[in-house]
Amino acid sequence: MNAKRSSAVLILSFLLVNHAMTQHIDSVNQMREVNVVRKQATHMEMKTQNVELISSADLQKDACCNLSESFMRTGAVDVQYSDGISGAKEIRMLGLAGNYLQSMYENMPGIRGINATFGMEYMPGPWLQSIQINKGTGSVVNGYEAITGQMNLELKKPQSAERFFANVYMNQDARTEVNLYGATKLGEKPWYVMGLVHGSVNWVKMDMNKDGFMDNPLHKRFTAMNRWFHLKKDGGMFMLVGDVNFEQRQTGQLAYDFRTDFTKQHAWGNQLNTNHVALFSKTSFNFAHESSLGIQWKYTFQDQHGFIADKLLRSKEHFGYLNLIYQNEFTEGNTIKVGGSVMVNAVSESLAAYSSKRTEIVPGIFSEVTFNPLKKLNFVGGLRVDHHNLYGTFLSPRLHLKWEPLYSLTIRASAGRGYRTPNLVADNYAYFFSNRTVQIGQLKPEIAWNYGVSLAYKFNLAFREGWIHVDFYRTDFERQLVVDLEQRDELNIYTANGKSFSNSLQAEVGYEVAEGFNVKLAYKWDNVKVNYKAGLAIQALKPQHKVLVVLDYNWEKPKLLFTANFVWYSKSRIPAVHADEHVHANYLYTLNMQITKKIKEQWEVYVGAENMLNQMQHNPILSAEQPFNKAFDATLIWGPIRGAMVYAGFRFVLK
Secondary structure (H helix, E strand, O other), rough: HHHHHHHHHHHHHHOOOHOOOOOOOHHHHOOOOOHHHHHHEEEOOOOOOOEEEEEEHHOOOOOOOOOOOOOOOOOEEEEEEOOOOOEEEEEEEEOEHHHEEEEEEOOOEOOHHHOOHHHHHHHEEEEEEEEEEEEEEOOOOHHOOOOOOOEEEEEEEOOOOOOOOEEEEEEEEEEEEEEEEEEEEOOOOEEEEEEEEEEEEEOOOOOOOOOOOOOEEEEEEEEEEEEEEEOOOOOOOOEEEEEEEEEEEEEEEOOOOOOOOOOOOOOOOEEEEEEEEEEEEEEEEOOOOOEEEEEEEEEEEEEEEEEEEEEEEEEEEEEEEEEEEEEEEEEEEEEEEEEEEEEEEEEEEEOEEEEEEEEEEEEEEEEEEEEEEEOOEEEEEEEEEEEEOOOEEEEEEEEEEEEEOOEEEEEEEEEEEEEEOOOHHHHHHHHHHEEOEEEEEOOOOEEEEEEEEEEEEEEEOEEEEEEEOOOOOOEEEEEEEEEEOOOOOOEEEEEEOOOOOEEEEEEEEEEEOOOEEEEEEEEEEEEEEEEEEEEEEOOOOOOOOOEEEEEEEOOOOOOOEEEEEEEEEEOOOOOHHHHHOOOOOOOOEEEEEEEEEEOOOOOEEEEEEEEOOOOOOOOEEEEOOOOOOOOOEOOOOOOOOOOOOEEEEEEEEOO
8 A cells, every 4th residue: 555655655756756857847838739640649738528630731651542541650540351352351450349438520420331341442532631540439319329339531622622633642562542522712701612533443453362252352342422511791601512323343252253253153252233322411500699509411322233252242222311410509608509300221232141131210319518717627428319210319428528727637537328320241251252151140239338537648758758648448338349359160140148248458558759859659459358158258369458659750951751550469369269270369569651742732752651561460361272161261460461561642732
């Protein structure tokens, strides 16, 4: 006890002394401000929720061509290949799959439904103004689907974007990407309009590991978006956005001929064609007495068709969304939001003999209050009620707290409940890349509680700024959809009640070591246990430990930026049925580097390398030489499956 008390006293003394030093340094050195947020991804201090911001400048420090490649510099989010064939990537936060992370475009429904499988690849990184990652339960205003958190994608705005932007990228695998956008002002009203175009192609078959399968899928992808913005006289706004995406994706054995080999067991192949159309809008009206009304709506249509080996696949989805939000600031700093929403989702999925069709109609109402009882204490509490036409009524309470006991110390806490209805084929697309016999149980909505606490501390050392951030989150499932790979030759999908949980601890420190030289260190521990039929066990194929090191060095005179990130992952548990075979999950680590050279004001050129140490999982496809054998399985993925890769590109900006 004495040791614990001494440690507590020592820590408290350090915080108080450093707080005093911070105030003194700020008063002496007011002319020299260092904005940590602009240097590397950090936390948004003004938010009551625990939010991490990744800016557009951060995104350019890696070869960010789409959303799935935008998280190399953050410890909060993990991205890995979901299988050894399709090229699909899955996002993970708080140790759990991206299905539990509510994805939004400008605080409206984003990547969801049957779009979830490849949706991250359809969003080009250069189109993003920022990525806001909210850990823990989210706001009730945005719906009931946030379990581990919310990810909001803020796109480039017509009223603030550059007049013209171009990005061209190519890597050693012959993957080529082109991004273009332009913005202009129309008239004096004013109206702003913006057009965005993205093209991506990979036409070369590569097989570096000599297993007979393509390392990367062949693909042809075209994405376009048109944005309109109008600023009204009352201070309100109107925004209208339309986007389309078309993709053809082909992968499989090198010997497969996509023109003639379908349904023939001469070779193994996979093809998926995607057509996606979306239209969404935001309108706001400002009234007297600090009140406003917001109207949001969205419509999305997506069609996917193709095949996995000799199994036909077809998915269609019509999604409609309307959200009304009334806000009133009843006293200074204290606000209330009330409103209602309705979601209509018509989904049909079929794969081989499995077929499902449903129409979901979910009206809901909500209320959220922001309350500041003290200057340094802030509460955000909300409650929403939704009625699902198939599954009944959902109740979603949410609570967030922010307390600043010191100028440099911020403590946050949150608690809330979330729901999610599963899409069997889209959610588990990667697991069908095997010859396992699929056993499907009764599917019900997933329900979970999430609790979290975080601490953020700013300090000054040697007249340079730094920060420390520590958080812990617990997710308890009342009901979870389980994908069970523990039985030989079987893929079991069923709904389990209770017991499943996730604990996630993360600690980060960032510091400006020297002028223009920034360092970030992060450690994350995920303890995820799943209620399998055989009992409670650590989730398979997911590492428990992660270490991240991020370096930025900016030379102003030569206008040169050097960035690097190193990631280490611990071993993963292999499903019990394979534990005694030739499947072994080892420690893995990756090193990525990029150098960016600015030429005058308009041009930038960049070169880089990913996975420079060539660390990857061996034998990502079991029985690759016999793909129609019962033992064929490409789902046991726990690490990188692509080796070292170099790339180059340039950017052109006209402001």
